[in-house]
Structures are given as structure tokens and as C-alpha cells.
Amino acid sequence: MNPKSTIKGRGAQLNVSNRFFELSHDIRDDFLEYCQKEGETSDKNKTLYLEVFPKTIVNKVESPDIGMAYSMNPYQGCEHGCVYCYARNSHEFWGYSAGLDFERRIMVKKDAPKLLEALIKKKSWKAHPIVLSGNTDCYQPAEKQFEITRQCLQFFLKYKHPVAIITKNALILRDLDILKALATDNLIGVNLSITSLNEDTRRLLEPRTASIKKRLETVKTLSENGIPVNVMLAPIIPSINSHEILPLAKAASDNGALGIAHTIVRLNGAIGEIFTDWIKKTMPDRADKVLHQIESCHGGNLNDSRYGTRMHGEGKIAEQINMLIRLARKKYFKNKTMPKLNCDLHESFKDGQLKLF
Template sequence: MSDTSVIKGRGAQHNSHNRFLELSYEMRDDFLEFCHKEGEIADKNKTQYLNVFPKTIVNKVTSPDVGMAYSMNMYQGCEHGCIYCYARNSHEFWGYSAGLDFERRISVKKDAPKLLEALLKKKSWKAQTIVMSGNTDCYQPAEKQFQLTRKCLEVFLKYKHPVGIITKNSLILRDLDLLKDLAKDNLIGVNISITSLSEDTRRILEPRTATIKKRLETVQVLSENGIPVNVMLAPIIPSINSHEILPMAKKVSELGALSIAHAIVRLNGAIGELFTDWIRKTMPDRADKVLHQIQDCHGGTLNESRYGKRMRGEGHIAKQINDTIKLARLKYFEDKSMPRLNKELHEQYKNGQLKLF
């Protein structure tokens, strides 16, 4: 039975301390008691959108085991609230907490489309696939209001430049028209994250994401429209979704996905504390088991930073997970693969239109 004090609609249950700040913030019991007596709400649990103005929008990825060369993020922080999200730690760079702040204080880069266009027009720029959502989801709830992802897709289409998308939100189907136009020239690849077939698991693990039903429908609709889809079974968390690998792989293959990818959960930085607090409140009956099995995958610790090990883990439990993924690929994806995106067209469209000579 879960703790009745759980903050509904959020993953993190508190604001962890920002390691870069000397001061810390806490909500004391005497303040909470005062609010209770006065009939006031101590924490309204509302999301704030904050405008920021970076000078660049595309980042070069130097990590050797990530699988992308360049990424861009229109939003910092993510209202989806996935408790395991590795991007939480990056919110500390901006002076916020990796906990509730990450879900409730969303930085919005309204100049993203202009910054992207300026980059793609540079004579020195050579086409490389740029992945939207290398850090935070480009189709999180903020996108409904600001539509920065759609505007950036229009830029990619105008300049015939390859783009990848990572998301767990069915809002991507709003932009089906642009995705179909990009797919005609093999300029788009979509990665849909699906971590469970259980709506109950999804609801507590990823509280403000699209439902499992909606995500499966998204895989099917994109595939039926000729848009290549890779499904990310990530992260795999022992004793939470590790038993679902084969059923998930089978289902998404039937819906048209061309491949699957996975990663074993790792809880770096503040995420270890946040995840431990969360699981003791939401799954107290199996909290110790899950935490110990995660540690077993990472040499006895929740924190794992070693390249080549951090995504796949090591030990008996990690081997079982990785072997199951291999089996899933053999059973359901043996004759399928994601296409290489087209990098040849962009040079002809540097000025936004086809060069005749």
C-alpha cells in the first residue's frame, strides 16, 4: 500500500539539495502547521514557465555511449515527472533542485527556431543528425502552448536537414504532416519511449506522460505513415518492468516498430536520493528489493558513470536483462532495422531553397 502523503501528479516527492548552492530550502513543520490552521495551501504544486535566452541551441554530444552526435532541447526541466530521469541533475546547473523544481520550473527557449535556422545556414555547418530531446522531452506539456518543436521541424524541413526525435508523448501526432514530409526524403527518425504495458506502473513511474494506450497508438500511426520508429525500452528497472521486456518487444513489433533499444536504470547524483524516497512511499513492500537489485547491476552502488558499463550494467541481473533484450531482437526484429538518415540534401538547401547550379 502506498503512502497517503504522496504528492499526486508528480514523480519527485520533495526538492533535493542543489549541490552547487551553499543555502538550502526546506518546508518546516511549524510553517505547515500554520498553513493548516489558517486554511492556506503551503504548496500549490503549480508549474511555472520561465523564459530564457541562450546564445546557441544545438549541443555537440561527446559521450561515446549515447548514440547521437548532436542534440537540442527547447525546454529545460520536464513536467512529465519521470522519477528515474537522468536529466534531473542538469537542473542544478540553473540554480534549481533536481526534485520538484525539475518538474515545476520549466525554462522555455523561445528563440530556438531562429537559433536553429542560423546554424543550418552557416557555410561551415555539415549535415549531421540533430536529435531533439537529448535531455528533456520536446513534446512535454509546455509544447502545447509554445509549439517550439513544431517550429523547429518546419526549419528542418525547409533546409532538408536530418532530425531525430525522442519522446514519450502522443502530442507528436499533431505534427504528422511535417513528419510525413520529412520522411519522404528520409530525413526523420522517431524514438518512442515505452517502459511498461501496465497503466498502473506508468501512472506512478511517469505521472504526466501519455498513457500506454496512447503511446502504442502513436507507434502504430507513425509506422503506418512511413515514419521509422525505434522504441526505447528504457530504463529497465529490476522487479518493476524487467519482466515485461518480451511482451513489450512483441507488442511494438506488431505495431510496426523497426527496432528496440534499452538501458538499465542508473541513479546518478541527486536521483538516487529522489528515487529512494519515491519508492519507499509508492512501493514500500518492494523498495529494498528493487534498490538492492539496481545496486547489483552497478557494482553495489546506485550511481554509475563508467562509459560502456553505465547503460548495460554488470552482474547476474544485468546479464539476464541484456540477454532477454537479445532474445527479443531475434524473435521480433530479426528482419527489421532503422534506416540511415539522408545527409546529402542539406547542402543544396542552405539558403532555404534548392540550388539550381
């Protein structure tokens, strides 16, 4: 890889066209050449935080093969920059590209805590685990500044409402005080994503995420404080991290995780173009091999939207990956299981305190 040929600190290396727009914007080679000769930068590569004002914050998840019923996203777009991220496509609905815009144009929902409280106080609302976040990471760098996730967790605690968290950032430990209080009543479960034990791989795939060392330390700290942790080995990418399944599972178990989950990478919508461009720039020696192996897991396509097969794939390579996951569970997670979250307390705390009568 030639570092000069890539955009520092970003996963995607281009802005692909938005499928909803008739016109597109391209950076031409002659413009890049002019900038180089003049000593100017063609792209400042800055992250912008843009406040938005949604009317609701909790989404009902209709997909039958996703293990959640409700999710909420304090942020849209994600500065972590994971090149494979399925959430990239959703940025097109906001009028941006699924490529670099997804990492550099972050929508901030400051009203999220207020909207959450209004929902869970409704008489018609029945407690069910709400997942932070089903789309983009609720502990991405923006959270350090805005603390929206922390405010939401305070309401989950106040109203004794179950919540699950998906993240790959050690920033979650900032909120250990609230998480411990939630865990006292079995109201919290954490899913922490770890896709590799190799820092070089992590930097390429997920340029602005916490290091592997910090993530494993996070699993250990959460577990030692009574907070149940499931490690997401997701996605598994053939010939990039597929050989790490057993070592990853062992490291997760050794640090206190109660389980693992996985998906096989699928490159839907604009992600196929983004990932293909990225791998040809960062791993040119194995780009074709990886792309063909991904295709072999999804009926000959990079793109796979079929319920029931899209997550875990099909074919020989997918079968081998899924077999290794089963072996890892049997070997490292025997007699371990994630507890079911408590949905029974919330009704008595709908006004923020225990009802005595």
C-alpha cells in the same frame, strides 16, 4: 501507498538540495502541521514557464556511449515528471533543485527555431542528424502552448536537414504533416519511449506522460505513415518493469516499430536521493529489494558514471536483462532495422531551396 502522503501528479516527492548552493531550504514538520490545522496548503504545486535566452541551441555530444552526435533542447526541465530521469541533474545548473523544481520550473527557449536556422545555414555546417531532444522531452506539455518543436521541424524540412526525435508523448502526432514530408526524403527517425504496459506502473513512474494505449497507437500511426519508429525500453528497472521486456517488445513490433533500444536505470547525482525517497513512499513493500537490485547492476552503487558499463550494467541481473533484450530482438524484430538518415540533401538546400547550379 497512501495517496495523501504523495504530491499529486508529480514524480519527485521533494526538492533535494542543489549541490552548487551553500544554503538549503527545508519544509519542517511543524510548518506542515500548522498548515493542516489552518486548512492551508503548504505547496501550490503549480508549473511555471520561464523564458530564457541561450546564445546557441545545438549541443555537440561528447559521451562515447550515447548514440547521438548533436542534440538540441527547446525546453529545460520537464513536466512529465519521470522520477528516474537522468536530466534532473542538469536543472541544478539553472539554480534549481533536481526534484520538484525540475517538473515545475520549465525553461522555455522561444528563440530555438531562429538559432537552429542560423546554425544549419552556415557554410561551415555539415549535415549530421540532430536529436530533439537529448535531455528533456521536446513534446512535453509546454509544447502544446509554445509550439517550438513544430517550428524547428519546419526549418529541418525547409533546409532538408536530418532530424531524430526522442519522446514519450502522443502530441508528436500533431506534427504528422511535417513528419510525413520529412520521411519522403528519409530525413526523420522517431524514438518513442515505452517503459511499461501497466498503467498503474506508468502513473507512478511517469505521472504526466501519455498513456500506454496512446503511445502504442502513436507507434502504429507513425509507422503506417512511413515514419520509422524505434521503441525505447528505457530505463529497465529491476523488479518494477524488468519482467515486461518480452511483452513490451512484442507490443512494439506488433504496432510497427522497426527496433528496440534499452538502458538499465542508473541513479546519478541527486536522482539517487529522489528515487529512494519516491520508492519508499510509493512502493514501501519492495523498496529495499529494488534499490539493492539496482546496486547489483552498477558495482554496488546506485550511481554509475563509467563509460561502457553505465548504460547496460554488469552482474547477474544486468546479464539477464541484456539477454532478454537480445532474445526480444531475435524473436520480434528479425529482418527489421531502422534506416540511416539522409545527410546528402542539405548542402543543396542551404538557402532554403534547391540550388540548380
